[in-house]
Amino acid sequence: MFDAMRKYAARFRTFPRGETTGGRERRPHNLFEAAAAYVAARAEDDQDGIDEAAAWVSPEALSFGVSELACRAVIALARERNESPRTVARDLLGLPAA
Structure with missing residues (x-):
């Protein structure tokens, strides 16, 4: 299952735009790195980080x-709390229990 997801997600990867760092070309960011950086920047209210990750x-x-x-x-979180994913998702969004 995860292999199929990786193959699907690989189609969304971007390639370097000729950017270099210290004389060598930087490797492209994958979508999971971008998502992690984007969400972390959103959590920290870091607009520069949000913009940078969104451009990857x-x-x-x-x-x-x-x-x-x-x-x-x-x-x-559901595993950690020993609750259902539905309960955890609703709790995170501040929704009443279903």
Whole structure:
């Protein structure tokens, strides 16, 4: 299952735009790195970080990465709290119990 997700997600990767660091070309950021940086910057209210991470991949790829990060975070919290993912997701959003 994860292999299929990786193959699907790999289609969204961007390639370096000729940028160099110290005389060598930088490797491209993948959508999961972009999503992690984007969400962390949002949590810290860091607009420069948000803009930088958003530029690493296409908007569609970033959306997919953020969605995948949200799913994984909810699952991890649900396991930690010994609750259902639905209960945890609703709690995180401040919604009443279903």
